[in-house]
Amino acid sequence: MARQVDADLLIIGGGGAGAKAAIEAHDLGLHVVMLVKGFLGRSGCSIFAGNLNWFGPPGDGARPRSEAERQKQTLEFLAKYTHYLGDQEYMKNAARFTFDHFYPWLEERGLYILRDDDGAVVVDLPHGTQAWATKMGMSGQIIMDMMRKEIFRRGILVLEETAATSLLTAGGAVVGAAALDYRRGEQIVVRAKATILATGHSNYLSLRSTGTREGTAAGWVMAFRVGCALQNIEMQWYHVSDVAWPRSWMRLHLYPNPLPGTAHQTRLYNRDGELFFDGTSVPRNPVPYIMQLKALVQQVRAGKARLDGGYYTSYRHIEPEVVRGHIYQTQFVEKLGLDPLRDVIENGVTWHMNVGGIRVNGQTMQSDVPGLYVAGSVSALVTGGLPNVMYDGYVAARHAADEIRGRPLPRLDQSVVERDLARVAAYFRTDPEGRLLPAQVIKRIRTVMWEHMNYIKSDATMRRGLERLQRIRQEALPRMHVGSPSRRFSYDWIEAVDAEDMLDACELMIRFSLHRKESRGGFFREDYPITDNARWLRHIVGRLENGALRLEELPVDLRYAKPAEEVADFFAVDY
Amino acid sequence: MVRATVFKFAPDVDPAPHYETFEVPLARGMRVLDVLEAIREDLGQPISYRWLCGVKKCGLCAMTVNGRPCLTCWEPAEPDMIIEPLAGFPVIRDLVVDRDAVDARLLDVDPFLHRPEDQPYRGFPEPLSGAAMRRAGTMMNCIECLACVSACPVPRERFIGPAALVQLARWAFDPRDGADRAALAVAGGIAECADCGDCTAACPAGIPVKEIAIAGLRELCIRSGYPDAGPAPQEKCRLVVPRGRDR
Ligand SMILES: Cc1cc2nc3c(=O)[nH]c(=O)nc-3n(C[C@H](O)[C@H](O)[C@H](O)COP(=O)(O)OP(=O)(O)OC[C@H]3O[C@@H](n4cnc5c(N)ncnc54)[C@H](O)[C@@H]3O)c2cc1C
Numbered sequence: 001m002a003r004q005v006d007a008d009l010l011i012i013g014g015g016g017a018g019a020k021a022a023i024e025a026h027d028l029g030l031h032v033v034m035l036v037k038g039f040l041g042r043s044g045c046s047i048f049a050g051n052l053n054w055f056g057p058p059g060d061g062a063r064p065r066s067e068a069e070r071q072k073q074t075l076e077f078l079a080k081y082t083h084y085l086g087d088q089e090y091m092k093n094a095a096r097f098t099f100d101h102f103y104p105w106l107e108e109r110g111l112y113i114l115r116d117d118d119g120a121v122v123v124d125l126p127h128g129t130q131a132w133a134t135k136m137g138m139s140g141q142i143i144m145d146m147m148r149k150e151i152f153r154r155g156i157l158v159l160e161e162t163a164a165t166s167l168l169t170a171g172g173a174v175v176g177a178a179a180l181d182y183r184r185g186e187q188i189v190v191r192a193k194a195t196i197l198a199t200g201h202s203n204y205l206s207l208r209s210t211g212t213r214e215g216t217a218a219g220w221v222m223a224f225r226v227g228c229a230l231q232n233i234e235m236q237w238y239h240v241s242d243v244a245w246p247r248s249w250m251r252l253h254l255y256p257n258p259l260p261g262t263a264h265q266t267r268l269y270n271r272d273g274e275l276f277f278d279g280t281s282v283p284r285n286p287v288p289y290i291m292q293l294k295a296l297v298q299q300v301r302a303g304k305a306r307l308d309g310g311y312y313t314s315y316r317h318i319e320p321e322v323v324r325g326h327i328y329q330t331q332f333v334e335k336l337g338l339d340p341l342r343d344v345i346e347n348g349v350t351w352h353m354n355v356g357g358i359r360v361n362g363q364t365m366q367s368d369v370p371g372l373y374v375a376g377s378v379s380a381l382v383t384g385g386l387p388n389v390m391y392d393g394y395v396a397a398r399h400a401a402d403e404i405r406g407r408p409l410p411r412l413d414q415s416v417v418e419r420d421l422a423r424v425a426a427y428f429r430t431d432p433e434g435r436l437l438p439a440q441v442i443k444r445i446r447t448v449m450w451e452h453m454n455y456i457k458s459d460a461t462m463r464r465g466l467e468r469l470q471r472i473r474q475e476a477l478p479r480m481h482v483g484s485p486s487r488r489f490s491y492d493w494i495e496a497v498d499a500e501d502m503l504d505a506c507e508l509m510i511r512f513s514l515h516r517k518e519s520r521g522g523f524f525r526e527d528y529p530i531t532d533n534a535r536w537l538r539h540i541v542g543r544l545e546n547g548a549l550r551l552e553e554l555p556v557d558l559r560y561a562k563p564a565e566e567v568a569d570f571f572a573v574d575y
Numbered sequence: 576m577v578r579a580t581v582f583k584f585a586p587d588v589d590p591a592p593h594y595e596t597f598e599v600p601l602a603r604g605m606r607v608l609d610v611l612e613a614i615r616e617d618l619g620q621p622i623s624y625r626w627l628c629g630v631k632k633c634g635l636c637a638m639t640v641n642g643r644p645c646l647t648c649w650e651p652a653e654p655d656m657i658i659e660p661l662a663g664f665p666v667i668r669d670l671v672v673d674r675d676a677v678d679a680r681l682l683d684v685d686p687f688l689h690r691p692e693d694q695p696y697r698g699f700p701e702p703l704s705g706a707a708m709r710r711a712g713t714m715m716n717c718i719e720c721l722a723c724v725s726a727c728p729v730p731r732e733r734f735i736g737p738a739a740l741v742q743l744a745r746w747a748f749d750p751r752d753g754a755d756r757a758a759l760a761v762a763g764g765i766a767e768c769a770d771c772g773d774c775t776a777a778c779p780a781g782i783p784v785k786e787i788a789i790a791g792l793r794e795l796c797i798r799s800g801y802p803d804a805g806p807a808p809q810e811k812c813r814l815v816v817p818r819g820r821d822r
Contacts, residue, residue, distance in 0.1 A: 042633040104699040110688030110749065112712060115705040122705070134712045141632045142715055149686050183667065212627045246604035247612070248629035248648045331781070332630070335649070336604055439615040483621020486585030489668040492621060 002178070002187040002421055005157070006409055007033035009400055010176055010190050012164045013198035013219070015044035016140075016386045017376025019147035020393030021196050026154050028401040033190055034156060035179050037163040037199075037214040037494075041148030044200040044212060045353075045377065049140030049386035050328070051257055052113075053077075053098055054123060054131040071095065077129070079561040080287045080575035082355055082383050083521030084537060085232055088560045090362030090381050097394065098387040109146060114260060114326070122326070124258030136260050137253075137328025140386055162188065163218065163494050166420040167195065167226045167372065170413035174226060174371035178420040182494045185487025187421050191412055193404035196365075196373045196396045197223060197358070198389075202233075202505055206351035207443075207450035208308060210239060210251040216442075216498040217505030219378035223358045224508070228367045229543040231380035231554075232356030233505075234512035237522035238455045239352035240277075240292040241266065243332070243345060244309040250350055252332055254313040256288040260326040264318045268292065269344060270304040270311050287575060290521050294571050296349070297456060297524065307454060312344035349455055353377065353384045355522060356512075359541060365396035368543075371410075373400050380539075427496035428482055435481045438495035444472055445502050453510060458527040462510050469510075473503050508549065512540050515551055519570040531573055534566040577601050577652050579610050581622055582659040585668045592666075594657075595620075607640055607647035607658065611670075624670035631779060634718035637661050637725065638670050644725035646779040661725045677724055680735050684743040684759055691753030707750045714745035714788060716780040723784055726777035728769060735763030737774035737784050744788040747795055757799035760792045765804050 009025045011018045014036030025032050036043060053074070074095040078086055107113065114122040114132045124130050133139035151158060161183040168176045168189070176191040199219030203211030224230055241254040256266055256279050265279035265288070277295045279288035296305060305311035315323050315330065323330050323340050330340040338345065357380040358367060365373045375392035382388045452465025477500060482492040518532040519525050538553040565573065576598050584592035597620060599613040608629065614620050626636035629648045636647045639659040647658075664672035690696060705712075723737040740763065747756035774784035782788065796804030 038627045039633065039635060042635060043627050047628060047632045048630075099699075104696075107699050107701060108688075108696040110746070110751070112703070112708050112715065112749075113700060115700075115703055115708065117704055117706040119702055119704040121700050134715050138715070141718065145719070149682065152682055153687065183671075212629075212633075214627070245602070246606050247602065247609045248606050248626075249604075251628065252630045435619075437615055437619045437621060440617075440619050443616045484585055484588065486588045486668060488585055488587055489623045489625075489671045491623060 002189045004189045005033055007031055007192040008404060010192035010195040013200060014040035015046035015200050017389040017393040018198035020390040021375055021397040022151055022156055024394050024397035025401055026156050030401055032156050034158045035162050035164050036160045039160050040158050041144035043214055046144050046386055047141045050137040051130040052139050053387055054129055075560050083575050084563055085355055085556055087362040087381055088557045094388045094391040097391040102387040102390055122260045125263040130258050132260050135328045136326055165424045165497055167222045168416055169226050170411060174369055175410040175412060180424055180494055182491060183489050185490055189417055191409055193407050194371050194400040196375050198375045199378045201353050201377045203351055205449050205506055207446040208250050208348055209351035216502050218501045221501040221504045224544055227369050229359040229541050231359040231539050231541045233509050234516050235355035235523050237353040237355055238293055239350045240296050241313050241347055242350040244348040252329055254329055256292050259322060262319055262322045267314045268311060270299045272304060291574060308348040309346050311347055313347050314344045315340045355383045356380045364399040365392055424497055428493050430481055430485055432479050432481050434479045436476055436479045437483055438480045438492050438499050441476045441480055441499045442495060449506055455524055456526060458525055462514055466510050469503055469506055511549060515540055521575055529570045531568045531570050533563050577610050578655050580657045583669050584666055605652040607650050607652050608636055610652045623668040632718060634720035637720045637722045644722040644777045646720050649779045663725045677721055680739045681719060681742055684739050686742050688752055689754040690751060711745055711748040714741055716782055717741045718780060722777040723774035726773040729767050733764045734767040741784055741788045744792050747792060757796045757801055760796055761801045761804055765792055
C-alpha cells in the first residue's frame with residue numbers, strides 16, 4: 001500500500017518555477033507539498049541559468065532608457081527568441097515582473113548582482129541587456145540555493161528524490177499525483193485541491209543535450225495522458241556552443257550572448273580555423289543562438305564542421321580581466337589543460353530547450369484540465385529564462401490559492417490510483433528474459449533522437465526515427481530490469497518509468513514535427529528550408545482523443561510584434 | 576582502458592559491502608562520473624550513484640576516489656581507480672550517501688541576510704560596490720558538495736564543519752548583513768578547527784576555506800570579543816582523532 005499525503009496545493013518540481021510557487025502559496029497560507037525528482041533547488045535547469053535578462057532598468061543613470069523603450073526591446077527579443085510563437089501578452093507581463101518583482105525580491109534577500117568597484121551593475125556593452133549573479137554562469141546556482149533555503153526556512157514539506165509518475169484524476173479533474181520515492185523505494189499518493197506541474201524542460205531526450213537526467217518529459221506525458229493539449233513541441237531549440245567533450249560537461253554553455261563588462265562576444269571557428277560566427281557582427285541581433293545554428297548548418301553542409309564537434313569557441317579576443325574575473329566557464333577550460341586566453345575549445349550541438357510544451361492560459365497558468373496548473377519551462381509559454389519561470393510560479397500559486405480557498409479535499413478515485421500504482425510497481429522486476437538496464441534503453445532512445453531528430457532533419461529521417469522508436473518499445477521495454485532486488489535508491493526503477501515516458505514523448509514530438517512543413521528558428525527541415533509565416537505562423541496543438549493523437553492548428557498572439565516577411569529563405573531571417 | 580573498482584552495498588539485501596571491478600574504454604577528457612555512466616549504459620552493470628548536473632553546480636556527485644574526496648563530474652578519470660562513497664557519511668546504497676544530517680547544519684548558520692533595522696532595503700539596484708562584495712562573492716562559489724566535510728578530520732560532534740562555516744562566512748562578509756555571525760561561529764565550534772587545510776585542498780570550487788572563510792570568521796570573532804576562537808594549530812593537532820568511515 002502506498003503512503004498517502006494530503007495538501008492544499010501539490011507542486012511537482014523543484015526548479016525556479018516550482019520553488020517560487022511554493023514560497024508564494026505558503027505565504028498565502030496554503031499547506032504546500034512539493035515532489036522533487038532531484039534535490040530542491042539543485043536539480044533541473046534552473047541552476048544552469050547564467051545570464052539574467054536586464055534591459056534596464058528605466059532611468060538607470062548610466063544608460064537612460066524609458067519604460068516604453070525597455071518594453072519594446074524586451075518584446076522584440078522574446079518574440080524572436082520564440083520565433084514569433086510566444087504569447088506576447090504573457091511575455092510583456094513576465095518582463096514587467098522581472099523588474100518589479102524578480103530582481104528586488106531576490107536582492108532584498110541578499111542576492112548579489114555583480115557590480116564594478118564603483119557600484120555600477122556590470123552589464124554587456126554598450127546595450128546593457130544582461131546582468132549576472134556574481135559571475136557569468138553562476139546566477140541560477142546562487143538563486144536556487146537561496147530559494148531552497150527560503151523553502152526549508154518556511155517548513156514546507158519537500159519530498160526529494162521522489163518523482164511524480166502520474167497525475168491522478170477523479171470526475172474529470174486532477175486531484176493529486178502518484179509518485180515514487182526512489183531513495184526509500186516507496187510509492188506515495190498525494191491528494192491535493194490543486195496541483196502545479198513544474199517539471200522543467202524535456203531536454204534529456206537526445207544523446208547530446210543540456211538537460212539533467214530528470215528531463216525525461218514526464219511532465220508533458222503525464223499532462224497529455226489526462227487530457228491536456230501539447231503545443232509546438234516540435235520546436236526544439238538546439239544550442240551550438242556547448243563543449244564537445246568530456247561527456248558530462250556537454251551542458252556547459254560557452255554562451256554566444258553578450259558577456260559581462262565587455263563589448264565582445266565569443267567567436268566560433270570551423271575545422272579549418274576560419275571564423276564563422278561572432279554575435280557582434282550580426283547587426284541588432286537579439287538571438288545569437290539561432291543565428292549561430294544557421295551559421296553552423298552552413299559549415300556542416302560545406303564539410304567544415306560536424307554537429308558533434310570539429311568547430312571551436314574562442315575567448316582569445318576578449319579582455320583577460322573579463323575572461324578570468326567574470327566567467328565561470330573558463331575554469332573548465334583550464335581544468336582540461338587549455339588556456340582560455342590562447343586556446344580554442346571544441347564544441348558540439350546539444351538538444352537544449354523547448355519552445356513548446358503544455359498549452360496553458362498565459363494569464364492564470366491554468367491547463368485545459370480542472371485542478372491542474374502548469375508553470376515554467378514544461379509549459380508552452382516559456383522557452384527559457386529563470387525570471388520567466390518564476391513569474392509562472394508566482395502567477396500559478398496566486399490563482400490556485402484563489403480557486404481552492406475554503407474548498408474541501410477532493411475524493412480520490414481508487415480505481416485510478418490502483419491502476420497507476422500497479423503500472424509503476426510492475427517495473428520493479430529483476431528477471432525478465434534478455435535483461436537490459438533501463439539506462440541502456442534510455443541510451444538507445446537518445447541515440448535514435450540524435451541520429452534522426454537532430455537539428456538537420458527531413459521527412460525521411462524522422463520516419464526512420466519513428467520506426468526505430470517503435471522497435472525499442474516492442475523489443476526493449478519488456479526486457480528492462482532493475483539491477484538489484486534492493487529497493488533502496490533504485491534509480492533503475494524510476495528510469496524504467498522514464499523510458500516509457502520518453503518513448504511516448506519522442507513519438508509525439510516526431511508526429512508534431514512531421515506536421516510542420518517549414519523551417520523556423522530552432523526547427524530546421526532540409527526538405528522545407530523556408531520560413532513560411534503566411535502558412536505556418538500557427539501553433540500546432542495536439543491532444544489525446546479516444547486514445548489517439550489529434551492535431552490542430554491555432555492562431556498565434558502577434559499583438560505587439562510580427563515578422564516583416566510572409567515567406568522567407570530560412571537562412572535570411574534572424575529568428 | 577580505465578579500470579574502476581567500485582564499492583557496492585545495498586544494506587537491505589547484501590550481507591556485507593563488496594567491490595566489483597569494471598573496465599571501460601578511456602574517452603576524451605573523461606571524468607570519473609563518465610566512467611560510472613559508461614558502466615551502466617554500455618556494460619549494463621547496475622551501480623547506484625547520485626548526480627544531476629555534470630558541471631559542478633548541483634554538488635551531489637561527491638565520492639571518494641583513490642582515497643580522496645572529490646567531485647566526480649570535475650575530476651578526470653585515472654587509469655586505475657577505486658571509487659567509494661563519500662567518507663564519513665552513512666551509505667544508502669553503493670555510492671549514494673545520506674547527506675541529511677550535514678545538510679541540516681547548513682541551515683543552522685542562519686543563511687539569510689539580516690539587514691540592520693536602520694538600513695532597510697530601498698529597491699533594486701541597491702548601492703553596493705564590487706570591491707565590498709569580493710570576499711562574500713568568493714564564498715558564493717560554494718555548491719555545498721560536502722567534499723570539505725568529508726576531508727575534515729575534526730569530529731563532528733563538536734564542530735559544525737567547513738561547509739557550514741563557508742556558508743556562514745558568506746553572510747558574515749556581506750557588508751549589508753547586520754546579524755551576529757561571530758556568535759554563530761563560536762556556537763558552531765570554530766575554535767575546534769585544526770587548521771590543517773584539508774578542506775581547502777578538497778574544495779572543487781577552489782575556495783580558500785581555511786585561509787579566507789575560517790580565518791576571516793576568526794578575525795571577526797576576535798573583533799567581536801570572542802578571544803577563544805583564534806587558531807592554535809600546534810595544540811589542535813593533538814585533539815584530532817582520526818575518524819573511521821561510519822559505514
Ligand atoms: C544549460 C542551460 C543554460 C541556460 N541558461 C540560461 C540563462 O543563461 N539564463 C536564463 O534565464 N535561463 C537559462 N536557461 C533556461 C532556464 O534555466 C530554464 O528554462 C528554467 O530555469 C527552467 O525552470 P523550471 O523551474 O521550469 O525547470 P527546472 O529548473 O528544470 O526544474 C524542474 C524540476 O522538476 C523536477 N522534476 C522533473 N520531473 C519530475 C517528476 N516527474 N516529478 C517530480 N519532479 C520532477 C526536477 O527534478 C527539477 O527539480 C538555461 C537552461 C539550460 C539547460
